[in-house]
Amino acid sequence: MNIKSRLTHAIMPPPVAVRHAEYSMLLSADDEPMRPTERLLDVALSAVQHARKVDVSSLAARVPTGINYAEVWPGEHYKLLAGLVKALKAKSVVEIGTATGLSALTLLLELPAGGKVTTFDVVRWPNYVDGTVLNERDFSDGRLVQVIDDLQQPSVVERHRELLENADFIFIDAAKDGVMEQRFIDNLKPLRFKNSPIVMFDDIRVWNMLAIWRHLDRPKLDLTSFGHWSGTGLVDWAPAR
Numbered sequence: 027m028n029i030k031s032r033l034t035h036a037i038m039p040p041p042v043a044v045r046h047a048e049y050s051m052l053l054s055a056d057d058e059p060m061r062p063t064e065r066l067l068d069v070a071l072s073a074v075q076h077a078r079k080v081d082v083s084s085l086a087a088r089v090p091t092g093i094n095y096a097e098v099w100p101g102e103h104y105k106l107l108a109g110l111v112k113a114l115k116a117k118s119v120v121e122i123g124t125a126t127g128l129s130a131l132t133l134l135l136e137l138p139a140g141g142k143v144t145t146f147d148v149v150r151w152p153n154y155v156d157g158t159v160l161n162e163r164d165f166s167d168g169r170l171v172q173v174i175d176d177l178q179q180p181s182v183v184e185r186h187r188e189l190l191e192n193a194d195f196i197f198i199d200a201a202k203d204g205v206m207e208q209r210f211i212d213n214l215k216p217l218r219f220k221n222s223p224i225v226m227f228d229d230i231r232v233w234n235m236l237a238i239w240r241h242l243d244r245p246k247l248d249l250t251s252f253g254h255w256s257g258t259g260l261v262d263w264a265p266a267r
């Protein structure tokens with residue numbers, strides 16, 4: 027926890043004792059013009075139905091100690107991620123923010139034959155500070171690829187334009203520092219997507235993400251109750267603008 031968070035927690039402590047608490051604010055919905063499309067509602071409902079049944083038990087062995095977050099659903103986003111891949115029949119999945127690799131492995135669970143998950147990070151997976159659940163074999167058949175690059179830079183987005191424009195599903199889960207995710211959004215806007223991707227944002231209810239999510243001018247849906255407790259947002263990036 028950084029100094030700002032420590033201070034806020036000291037001044038305004040959480041009303042209940044929990045493992046992890048974050049500050050947020052409730053925002054009215056009637057003055058939010060960006061309503062979900064019918065397609066977005068259909069995809070979300072279908073993904074939730076798949077999430078109820080998805081088997082993530084194969085991931086347990088990767089998380090030998092501590093909480094197996096993949097099994098915590100609703101509450102964590104892992105089963106929903108697999109459900110979305112299935113609902114969308116997503117062949118090209120792009121993730122921004124590999125970290126331990128747990129979400130990348132989950133994205134592979136329902137990936138159809140010939141599909142690929144490309145996960146971006148600025149840290150190569152074996153060097154991730156909190157450890158990794160990945161191993162070399164995960165990359166051996168080409169279904170999972172990690173790219174070390176920073177999509178905050180428009181020139182980097184240009185380098186990966188073809189991959190991004192052909193994505194079916196994009197999962198954005200990086201720093202949530204109040205700046206980075208906005209840059210990703212700005213950089214996605216000029217792209218000419220071929221497959222009307224669904225874009226999922228993590229942590230949309232965390233303070234730093236509130237304004238970014240609110241200002242996102244695309245059809246969108248807050249799916250937090252079936253995703254991550256800190257906020258899960260789905261965006262329909264279909265309409266060409």
Ligand SMILES: C[S@@+](CC[C@H](N)C(=O)[O-])C[C@H]1O[C@@H](n2cnc3c(N)ncnc32)[C@H](O)[C@@H]1O
Binds near residue numbers: 199
């Ligand atoms: C919250 S973690 C991702 C968690 C993971 N997706 C999951 O659900 O298990 C955030 C990750 O974003 C990475 N990151 C930070 N800045 C980034 C950037 N500009 N591009 C890509 N990844 C970035 C961090 O290195 C970290 O691994």
